[in-house]
Structures are given as structure tokens and as C-alpha cells.
Amino acid sequence: MAATDRIIAAGAVVTRSGASETEFLLVYREFRDDWTFPKGKVDPGEHLLTAAVREVREETGMAVELGVPLPTQTYEVEGRVKDSHYWVAKRLAGEFVPNDEVTEIAWLPLAQAKAKLTYKHDREVLEAASNAIPTIPLIILRHTQSVKRVEWLLGSDALSEVDTSRPLTSVGKMQANSLVGALAAYDVSALHSSDSRRCRDTVGPYATGRSLAVTLEKTISEEQHRVKPENAMARVMELAEKSCALVICTHRPVLPTVMDALSSIFTVENETKKSFDSAFTPGTMVVYHRDAANLRHVVAVERHQN
Numbered sequence: 001m002a003a004t005d006r007i008i009a010a011g012a013v014v015t016r017s018g019a020s021e022t023e024f025l026l027v028y029r030e031f032r033d034d035w036t037f038p039k040g041k042v043d044p045g046e047h048l049l050t051a052a053v054r055e056v057r058e059e060t061g062m063a064v065e066l067g068v069p070l071p072t073q074t075y076e077v078e079g080r081v082k083d084s085h086y087w088v089a090k091r092l093a094g095e096f097v098p099n100d101e102v103t104e105i106a107w108l109p110l111a112q113a114k115a116k117l118t119y120k121h122d123r124e125v126l127e128a129a130s131n132a133i134p135t136i137p138l139i140i141l142r143h144t145q146s147v148k149r150v151e152w153l154l155g156s157d158a159l160s161e162v163d164t165s166r167p168l169t170s171v172g173k174m175q176a177n178s179l180v181g182a183l184a185a186y187d188v189s190a191l192h193s194s195d196s197r198r199c200r201d202t203v204g205p206y207a208t209g210r211s212l213a214v215t216l217e218k219t220i221s222e223e224q225h226r227v228k229p230e231n232a233m234a235r236v237m238e239l240a241e242k243s244c245a246l247v248i249c250t251h252r253p254v255l256p257t258v259m260d261a262l263s264s265i266f267t268v269e270n271e272t273k274k275s276f277d278s279a280f281t282p283g284t285m286v287v288y289h290r291d292a293a294n295l296r297h298v299v300a301v302e303r304h305q306n
Contacts, residue, residue: 005081008041010039011055027104029101036119038060046178056089065187066186068132068289071125135289135299136244136245136292139288145169146167172282184206184209188210189244190247192214200214220251232258236258236261247285258278267296
């Protein structure tokens with residue numbers, strides 16, 4: 001079966017503090033007569049993270065903040081393979097109103113939620129969510145697609161323009177806009193960017209939407225990194241210790257140094273060869289879910305291409 005035939009869905013296991021233990025949100029879909037988690041199909045061109053948050057809001061009326069990824073469930077639906085991607089999520093606000101998709105919800109402790117779920121594969125996701133710990137994300141982001149260096153230098157203003165002012169392409173601008181929902185899903189509150197225009201403009205839409213300042217980091221620009229890579233490494237290690245949800249946006253040539261810095265201070269559960277892989281396509285982001293109680297301990301790593 002071709003990859004294009006697959007159904008891609010996203011959702012979340014939403015949690016809240018109950019009277020005596022954590023409670024999990026289940027939804028009842030009358031048209032399917034099942035109890036499951038809020039989720040739905042990813043729209044064409046929509047970021048997976050954006051879709052997860054949107055589906056929760058549409059089905060439950062609740063705004064959420066995503067935490068660690070949960071096991072992806074793959075199964076067949078009406079002759080097609082479906083991949084359902086989940087994250088643990090914290091309820092922020094909003095109240096449920098019955099709608100066309102969901103007619104009833106239930107907040108239940110683990111044992112009751114497990115018993116009420118209709119599908120076996122959902123119980124695996126619930127079990128993983130019940131073991132999730134509080135985390136704070138650190139996101140490494142390569143700037144989105146920019147005008148090619150040669151094209152920029154051959155432009156009419158080549159003598160007056162420097163590479164740091166090279167802009168994003170129209171595709172790059174679309175990619176930057178698509179990152180807004182993805183970064184919002186993790187409630188990113190701090191933006192650190194190379195001072196080059198293409199990096200500033202990558203995080204710019206999110207900064208504008210959230211009324212956030214962008215901290216410009218000369219040490220992680222291509223030009224400064226070429227001269228003193230050790231300064232870039234030291235700065236990344238410093239930023240990795242910050243206890244807030246933050247983004248570091250930089251360039252392809254700087255990424256190997258960034259990953260060397262992180263690999264020197266982070267310990268990663270279930271580490272793989274790609275945990276610190278420095279090969280990023282434009283707009284790719286890698287999310288390090290740091291243990292809130294020990295920022296050098298990474299609970300999970302996820303990679304999202306734009």
C-alpha cells in the first residue's frame with residue numbers, strides 16, 4: 001500500500017488533577033458507539049502538532065498544551081492503514097459542549113479509564129500517558145527555505161546586500177507560518193535566533209502572534225560560528241539549562257556544533273542514532289522533552305519536518 005494511501009490522524013490524551021489522582025479525558029462518539037481519545041485527520045498542509053491541538057479543541061472545546069509524544073497507533077480502517085499520533089496534554093481552559101463528533105465526555109482515573117476504553121490499542125496509549133512526567137521542551141529549529149545564496153549575490157543589489165540579509169522564499173514564508181501552531185502547541189515562551197534575517201523571519205510569525213521578543217544570538221550565526229564555533233557551543237549549552245519552553249533557530253552549518261553541545265550535556269532515554277542527528281531540511285525542528293526536575297535528562301526526542 002502506498003504511503004499516500006495512509007490516513008494520518010493526530011490527537012491527545014488530556015489530563016487534569018483529580019481529587020485523589022490524575023484523571024484522563026475520554027470522548028464518546030455516538031456515530032461509532034465508542035469511547036476513545038479526541039483525535040482526527042490532519043488537514044492537507046497542516047502541521048501534525050497543530051492538528052493534534054485543533055482536534056482536541058474541536059471535539060472537546062478545550063485548549064491544551066502538549067507534552068511528550070505517546071506511542072503511535074497503526075491499524076486498518078475500511079481497507080486503509082491509519083496512523084494515529086498522540087501526545088499527553090494538559091488542559092488549560094475551555095468547557096465541553098456536545099457537537100457533531102462527540103456527544104459525551106468522561107474524566108476518569110486510570111483504572112476506570114482503561115476499563116471504559118473501547119479499543120485495545122487505546123489502552124496502550126493510556127498506559128504510556130499515565131507514566132508521563134512533567135517536561136519542558138527545548139526546540140532546535142533550522143530556518144525555513146531561503147533564497148539561494150548564488151541567486152541573492154547575483155541580484156541587482158549584490159554590491160550593497162550581505163548574506164545575513166538574505167530573505168525567505170515564498171515557500172519559506174509559508175513554512176514559517178505553519179510553525180506558528182506547532183510552536184504554540186508546546187506553549188513556547190522564549191525565542192532565540194541567529195541575527196540573520198532568514199532565521200529572524202522564521203520565528204517572526206510566532207513572535208508576532210504571541211507578542212514575544214526575539215533574542216538575537218550572534219554566536220549561532222553562520223558568520224560568527226565560522227570564526228569561533230566554541231562560542232556557539234558554549235551559548236547553546238547555556239540556553240539548554242533554561243527552565244522555560246524555548247526555541248533556538250539557526251543554520252545548517254551551525255547544527256553539528258549545536259548537536260555536539262547538546263549531546264555533551266544531555267542524557268536521553270531510549271537514545272537512537274537520530275537523537276542528535278544534525279541533518280535538518282529547511283524548517284525541520286527537533287524537540288527535546290527535558291525532565292522538569294532535571295533539565296539534563298531528556299525523556300523523549302521527536303523530529304518534525306516542515
